[in-house]
Amino acid sequence: MDYSAQEIMVLSAARLIKDKDIVLCGTGLSMLAAVAAKHIYAPGCMVFFESGAIDSRLEKLPLAVSDSRVMYGASIFCSLVEAFSFMQNKKTGANIVGIIGAAQIDPYGNLNSTMIGEYGHVTARFAGSGGACDVGSFVNTKIIFMKLEKRKFVEKLAYMTSPGWMEGGTSRAQAGIAARGPSVVITDMGIMGFEKTSKRMFLKHTYPGIDPEQVKEKVSFDLDISCATQLADPMPSELKILREKTDPERLIL
Numbered sequence: 001m002d003y004s005a006q007e008i009m010v011l012s013a014a015r016l017i018k019d020k021d022i023v024l025c026g027t028g029l030s031m032l033a034a035v036a037a038k039h040i041y042a043p044g045c046m047v048f049f050e051s052g053a054i055d056s057r058l059e060k061l062p063l064a065v066s067d068s069r070v071m072y073g074a075s076i077f078c079s080l081v082e083a084f085s086f087m088q089n090k091k092t093g094a095n096i097v098g099i100i101g102a103a104q105i106d107p108y109g110n111l112n113s114t115m116i117g118e119y120g121h122v123t124a125r126f127a128g129s130g131g132a133c134d135v136g137s138f139v140n141t142k143i144i145f146m147k148l149e150k151r152k153f154v155e156k157l158a159y160m161t162s163p164g165w166m167e168g169g170t171s172r173a174q175a176g177i178a179a180r181g182p183s184v185v186i187t188d189m190g191i192m193g194f195e196k197t198s199k200r201m202f203l204k205h206t207y208p209g210i211d212p213e214q215v216k217e218k219v220s221f222d223l224d225i226s227c228a229t230q231l232a233d234p235m236p237s238e239l240k241i242l243r244e245k246t247d248p249e250r251l252i253l
Helices: 005-014 029-041 080-087 132-138 212-216 236-246
Strands: 022-025 046-048 096-101 115-118 121-125 141-145 184-186 190-194 201-206
Touching: 005 029, 005 141, 005 184, 005 236, 022 029, 029 046, 029 096, 029 141, 029 236, 046 080, 080 132, 096 132, 201 212
Parallel strands: 022 046, 022 096, 096 141, 141 184
Antiparallel strands: 115 121, 184 190, 190 201
16 A cells, blocks of 8 residues: 555554543644544544643644644643643543654653763754653653664663653652553554563564564664564555545645
């Protein structure tokens, strides 16, 4: 079938979002995944943006969280502080889903979006946390988007911007952070999960036509590929809605 890696990544993330989930998304693929979920799989989910728009109608895909289209038909407009407080609100009982990305990820899903090099002797500097540390620390379900490259999947981060499963095992809870770490890492070749006890990353699924060994070659640490299964192709109906309704102007695709 004729589809791109971006398209299968977006649909893979969107399928994980359920009706009544509350979805916090940023700019780019994470926003496209949230809007695709609302159009295809979970019309009853509620999308909100750190810029303060909650439960927007999303008839037109916004280009960024600061785009005025995020405000169209929203139930509530609020401040940045209120938006992040809403993300941490335990009284709703709802499942809150955060979709984030980074420059580096380690075997336990900890993320770096700050810098490369020794602190004080930086060789590359990135955008920083934004809301990613809050998402990594507080929300129930975390979906991470990453492109598979050895320089991105590393044994040790240059800087930890957002916590994943920390050092694995129960270390996250021992650090006093909300117990639930990242759920999946969605890449351009397959999907990673985290082992139930050790919390170490493993290859859960590959995309059609991808061999698990190809994925392993793109990672700088030892990756368990023994239980990987292959996903089916996206359905034509899913691709049609993604292309013609979710992002018809090709702003992100």
